[in-house]
Amino acid sequence: MRAPLNRYSLALTAFIVCPLQAETTLPVDAGARQALSLTVYNQNLGLVRDTRQLPALSAGQPVVIEDVSRQMQTETLSINGAGAILEQTLNTNLLNHHSLLQHYLGRELSLARRNPADGEESLSAVTLLSIEGDRALVRRNEQIESIPLGQDWRFIFPQLPAHLISRPSLEFRSQGTPAPAPATISYLTGGLSWQMDYVLNLDANGQRMALEGLATLHNDTGTDFRDAGFQLLAGTINQPAPEAYRKANLAMAAMADASGMAPEAFQDYHLYSLPQRTSLLDQQHKQLPLVSQAALPVKREYRHEFLVIPRLDNQRHKSPAQTWLAFRNGADQPLPAGAVRTFAPDEQGRLQFVGGARIDHTATGQDVELQLGDAFDLSIERQQTLFSKEYDSQLLEYEVLVRNSAAADKQLQLAVNFTQPWSLEHSSLPMQQENSGRAQWTLDIPAEDKRVLRFRVRLKKPD
Structure with missing residues (x-):
């Protein structure tokens, strides 16, 4: 007679007969999104704050957040409102032709070949052995063949591998939540950046x-950001060590969105909040107006500088003057670094491109x-006219000839740089000294005329 089952045996039997049901995976796509905001930096970096509505979660239930960046820095990931996180995984094994071929290496699949003569297609079973460039090696009927990928050959895959996904996703498990609630996922990511481009239009007289x-x-994140609030941070930041990422992430996530486009001083940077929400899709470049200033005073300057070296120089040097524009940022907002392209009207009033540069x-x-570039009508010729070695110094003299071929008067800022202590012995025009290693003259050259500057300097030998 069999002995009766005790309560422990009954419990074990129940576990074997009725195993625990695995929790079903909960997919959460962009349709559950309630809010989205991004802070974008100049350095291929962005901070994403994505809030999505989640149902009540069971402990350990897998949740898959779709439509996330494939360049997510997972060490910066923060998930708030979804319970205590047990584990989190970024899935970026994306489905494409190359990943499918890699999966079927050493496996059997169908090879289709189209006959170019009649268009008929034939099928055969092959084993994929290797892929190199645009060719593949296959085994068919115990023979090894090399075939070109594309053209009249194509592979037919028997099924889609479960581990290959069409879009990047974030999977996590938590200790669960008692009721439906919004959860905020925030992280730093590569693939986001912004740059500044300026257009500077001069008026007819070049004074405003x-x-x-x-x-x-x-x-370039692999995902679309639709109807998002954007903040643009102007300034260069150092990316911290990995253990400091989360603190920086949480501090930035706490920033409140500004209501207008005026920049907000943030730490040692400036933060611009775009006034309207916009969408930025994957592989998209979008331009948005950020700075507008009208009727700013501007000054056009012609400059030239050269270096005085204590040695004999018998050459006559010819070069054009450089054209510069100078203005003061008098508006109530700073200017982010970027490229500036300058336009000026011609005699018919049509704007013409006259030069470009970058500003910090x-x-x-x-x-x-x-x-902006070189001045066509303002040329400089200089020549050393004296070089004399003395006990503790050298005496040098120069002649600088400036020609103005234009129909208007010009003014040239001429600067001379010195590599060692110097003193001015003689100058045919008044000099304005900037600092110990530089001297400057202002030369007024009448239209279709010339000016000559002669100066002598004594260079003291280094001790």
């Missing part, structure tokens, strides 16, 4: 200008100087 700045946003991050009240 209009400055328009466009921010160009780039998205420029705070309010700071001066901006742009080198």
